[in-house]
Amino acid sequence: MAQPAAKAAPATPFSSQPHGGGVLLRRPSSPPPPAAALRLGPLFWPWQKVKVGPLSVSPMGFGTWAWGNQLLWGYQESMDSELQECFNLALKNGINLFDTADSYGTGKLNGQSERLLGKFIRECQGPIKSPDDVIIATKFAAYPWRLTSGQFVNACKSSLERLQIDRLGIGQLHWSTANYAPLQERALWDGLVEMYDKGLVRAVGVSNYGPKQLVKIHSYLASRGVPLSSAQVQFSLLSMGDEQMELKTVCDSLGVQLIAYSPLGLGMLTGKYDASNLPNGPRSVLFRQILPGLESLLSCLKSIADRKGKTMSQVAINWCVCKGAIPIPGVKTVRHVEDNLGALGWRLSPDEISELEAAAMECPKKMVQNIFQTA
Numbered sequence: 349m350a351q352p353a354a355k356a357a358p359a360t361p362f363s364s365q366p367h368g369g370g371v372l373l374r375r376p377s378s379p380p381p382p383a384a385a386l387r388l389g390p391l392f393w394p395w396q397k398v399k400v401g402p403l404s405v406s407p408m409g410f411g412t413w414a415w416g417n418q419l420l421w422g423y424q425e426s427m428d429s430e431l432q433e434c435f436n437l438a439l440k441n442g443i444n445l446f447d448t449a450d451s452y453g454t455g456k457l458n459g460q461s462e463r464l465l466g467k468f469i470r471e472c473q474g475p476i477k478s479p480d481d482v483i484i485a486t487k488f489a490a491y492p493w494r495l496t497s498g499q500f501v502n503a504c505k506s507s508l509e510r511l512q513i514d515r516l517g518i519g520q521l522h523w524s525t526a527n528y529a530p531l532q533e534r535a536l537w538d539g540l541v542e543m544y545d546k547g548l549v550r551a552v553g554v555s556n557y558g559p560k561q562l563v564k565i566h567s568y569l570a571s572r573g574v575p576l577s578s579a580q581v582q583f584s585l586l587s588m589g590d591e592q593m594e595l596k597t598v599c600d601s602l603g604v605q606l607i608a609y610s611p612l613g614l615g616m617l618t619g620k621y622d623a624s625n626l627p628n629g630p631r632s633v634l635f636r637q638i639l640p641g642l643e644s645l646l647s648c649l650k651s652i653a654d655r656k657g658k659t660m661s662q663v664a665i666n667w668c669v670c671k672g673a674i675p676i677p678g679v680k681t682v683r684h685v686e687d688n689l690g691a692l693g694w695r696l697s698p699d700e701i702s703e704l705e706a707a708a709m710e711c712p713k714k715m716v717q718n719i720f721q722t723a
């Protein structure tokens with residue numbers, strides 16, 4: 349993916365609205381930018397697709413962890429029609445990447461995120477001409493009972509059944525077992541190879557892998573003739589430590605695309621929460637610890653957002669894009685989709701990026717890392 353330009357971006361000839369309904373991103377009626385401006389690289393519009401292995405993917409996707417999760421995200425089935433609108437609106441605006449997992453959905457609703465995505469694909473009357481137009485990136489959990497490659501391939505088949513599609517965009521290993529069950533991991537890697545060889549997945553990716561483990565799986569998959577296309581990790585202004593930066597460098601050297609999960613810090617970077625206004629549910633415990641130390645980062649986000657006529661969420665997401673990652677913010681409402689679509693089509697200047705990172709480094713507490721994250 350293109351890196352941020354060394355100079356400030358030129359004024360865009362495109363228009364975007366930070367808020368508002370309907371189709372948000374409009375192609376310009378004015379002529380294309382001059383050649384000099386083009387040399388600065390893409391402005392990350394949804395139609396300026398990024399290569400993820402063999403796939404052409406929008407520079408931002410949407411995450412669907414909340415779709416079916418009652419415990420953390422307060423999901424109820426009455427939300428489904430709005431979720432369907434979210435999906436349709438995203439697709440209509442050129443977003444073709446949707447991240448999910450076979451473990452998403454709590455209790456009886458396990459698998460609900462994949463089931464809903466499948467339903468929305470089938471019922472979408474918009475721009476889907478071929479099933480491959482929508483890139484579903486699902487993650488297969490490294491459950492302790494998935495001990496053989498065949499069991500892992502069966503997990504993939506179950507996801508395809510829930511989604512009711514013939515093949516996935518990206519089949520991702522949700523986490524590495526290297527920290528606690530290293531012997532299991534080879535079987536899972538072999539499972540990824542088998543699902544790729546059988547044509548059940550168009551590309552293979554990992555999640556929660558650190559740089560060292562990434563090099564190992566990349567080399568193993570390469571020895572079996574399978575390219576590793578993506579690596580998903582928690583990556584945001586609240587999760588940009590040495591590990592994330594080293595992972596990005598390794599990804600670049602191996603030709604693996606970084607996918608940034610929780611780019612809004614679970615909602616903390618949107619600016620809508622503070623110590624006296626916390627979300628419901630378990631997120632409030634984490635927010636209570638971290639939010640009080642975020643004052644300078646949030647005020648930096650706000651001042652850049654105000655200056656650029658953007659929202660804080662749009663600035664936080666655009667930072668991920670400028671760092672060469674594909675962010676997958678989680679969305680539950682049409683309003684979220686509308687707002688987050690406005691993160692595309694422009695970019696932060698190098699000075700603004702430095703300002704944000706300096707403010708982020710001052711934060712006394714960062715996001716808690718995933719317990720399965722490896723070195």
Ligand SMILES: NC(=O)c1ccc[n+]([C@@H]2O[C@H](COP(=O)([O-])OP(=O)(O)OC[C@H]3O[C@@H](n4cnc5c(N)ncnc54)[C@H](OP(=O)(O)O)[C@@H]3O)[C@@H](O)[C@H]2O)c1
Pocket residue numbers: 410411412413414447448487522555556580581608609610611612613614615616618620627661676677678679680683684685687688718
């Ligand atoms: N690989 C992994 O282990 C892993 C782990 C975590 C997540 N993920 C993936 O990454 C995706 C995104 O991460 P995430 O959902 O954890 O966190 P996130 O994207 O940082 O935050 C998402 C939450 O922020 C709020 N929000 C989103 N857009 C907003 C906007 N424009 N204005 C105001 N609020 C907004 C919403 O919650 P509220 O309105 O309730 O605040 C939304 O559910 C997930 O859905 C999932 O697909 C993967």
